[in-house]
Amino acid sequence: AADGSAARARDAALKRxxxxxxxxxxxxxxxxxxAVDTHGAVLGLASCVLSAPYDVPEWMPATLEALSxxxxxASAPVRETVRRTFGEFKKTHQDTWLETxxxxxxxxxxxxxxxxxxxPSYIS
Numbered sequence: 001a002a003d004g005s006a007a008r009a010r011d012a013a014l015k016r017x018x019x020x021x022x023x024x025x026x027x028x029x030x031x032x033x034x035a036v037d038t039h040g041a042v043l044g045l046a047s048c049v050l051s052a053p054y055d056v057p058e059w060m061p062a063t064l065e066a067l068s069x070x071x072x073x074a075s076a077p078v079r080e081t082v083r084r085t086f087g088e089f090k091k092t093h094q095d096t097w098l099e100t101x102x103x104x105x106x107x108x109x110x111x112x113x114x115x116x117x118x119x120p121s122y123i124s
Contacts, residue, residue, distance in 0.1 A: 042082060083115075
């Protein structure tokens, strides 16, 4: 049952992120609502990534790819969440980096690289 609820939460975060805005409308009220919704989606994705600190489950590449879409978001809190999440991912996967990279298709890895570049480097 725990795996089912985690999968549902991950699917909900991916769906929410796919419709979240990278750039916000002009009115203050719209900006605030859009920013909160986008940050909520990013926090959901980040929690999924951080739930598997030393593994790369089959859902991880798509989740990181969705998260990397927000690496250049207009909202500073969103960008910071993405940066910290990728930094933690790099730190916890540095010992198995070649195996981690092998879990991604070349297209996924290319898309995820934007987020990886923002994160502090723990890998030489």
